[in-house]
Amino acid sequence: MRIQQLEYLEKIAETGSINEAAKQLFISQPSLSQAMKELEKEYGVQLFYRSKVGITLTDAGREFINYSRGVLDQVNLLNEHFGQDKVRKQIFSVSAQHYAFVVNAFVELVKEIGGDEYQFTLRETQTQTVLSDIQTFKSEIGVIYLNKFNETVMRRLIAEKDLEFVPLFEAQPHVFVGRDNPLTKKKRLKLADLADYTYLSYEQGDTNSFYFSEEILSTLHRKKHIQISDRATIFNLMVGLDGYTISSGIISSDLNDEKIVAIPLDIDDSMTLGYLHHKKIEMSSTAARYLELLKEHIRNYGFKIF
Structure with missing residues (x-):
């Protein structure tokens, strides 16, 4: 060779x-x-x-x-x-559910090691696609969450695909709403407070199982429900329709999220967010550095890394 x-x-x-x-x-x-x-x-x-x-x-x-x-x-x-040769183009790809800290770390990585030539990919995508991307080596790192509802099913799928889930931190559920939403008058919310508002969730394509949902409590009945495919649209609908979604509580002002507010949700549940990697592939130095930056941003949001 x-x-x-x-x-x-x-x-x-x-x-x-x-x-x-x-x-x-x-x-x-x-x-x-x-x-x-x-x-x-x-x-x-x-x-x-x-x-x-x-x-x-x-x-x-x-x-x-x-x-x-x-x-x-x-x-x-x-x-x-x-100093014998031209520096090789940097190549790296990450797939993830829709999280601000994933994008924050990606931006820092590009600024730090991108250089004059690079080919990086960031895929905010459906849960099943995240698993598939890591299994087929389209991405080195995948970011998802587990909780007591989906963990058994998701861990079985992760093991079947020769992947490993590494926990990063635990987050309590928060309700994301626009700054002018009447719900912002409350410091904490109960499920009953949300009944008359439009529920927003990320659609999961053909594998639209409750276990693949990016939002906890996906099995609850909602009177008004809209599915969205990207983060910019879900934020626009939070503002335009007084809609809401449920996520980790992390909002990034650096990513133009200043119109959105996160309010704690009173519920006995939590989200364990972590990253996926393929068991059979040794992690590249670029992926390792990305994880370092990812952990830095998570800490900056006030969370403790496992």
């Missing part, structure tokens, strides 16, 4: 095309194809599905490229330290 072959592999995965990758690498298409065939033969794996419309990584290919990126990261560190 040669380092050059791993660089070729990453370029093919990035472009989805042998021809386009060859052009960008300034080598011939037959030479690139041969290099990949030799790599597959050496390790006894099929890295790509080849078709008329392009190339996609196999499951083994996605796993292989995560290991190869670790190797290339180490090579990059050597080159950077001794």
Whole structure:
């Protein structure tokens, strides 16, 4: 195996095309194809599905490229330290439910290590997609919550997908509302206080099971209920319709959340927020640094890290 072959592999995965990758690498298409065939033969794996419309990584290919990126990261560190080569483009991806602290840490990571070239991905997405992204190596880190209602089911799914859930902190449920909502006159809320207001929740697509809900108490009946797919829209509806949702209580003024207020909810329940990673993949230095920044922001919000 040669380092050059791993660089070729990453370029093919990035472009989805042998021809386009060859052009960008300034080598011939037959030479690139041969290099990949030799790599597959050496390790006894099929890295790509080849078709008329392009190339996609196999499951083994996605796993292989995560290991190869670790190797290339180490090579990059050597080159950077001794000044022998151009610094390699930073690559990192995180998938999460909709939490401000996830975005805060991501912003800090990009500012700190992004450099002149980087390819980072932040996916605020459905719960099932978070698990799938980590299982298929689309993201290194996933952020979700567990509580006494969903924990048994979620931990079973996490184990089936060869993932691990690492708790970060515990949060008491809060009701998120717009600043002008009449509910803000109360310092604490009961479920009865919410009965006449529009309940807002994140939709979960085809796997719209109560266990995948991002909000606790998902099984309760609501007279008025709207499902939303993104955080900006849910905030707009909190303001425009006096709607509410239930979450961790973390609101970020840095992310234009100043129009939203979090009010404690009187209920015997809590949320354990944590991160997912794949058991079979060694965490990259970028992912490790992201987790450090994530913990810093959580502490800044007044929570204690487990």
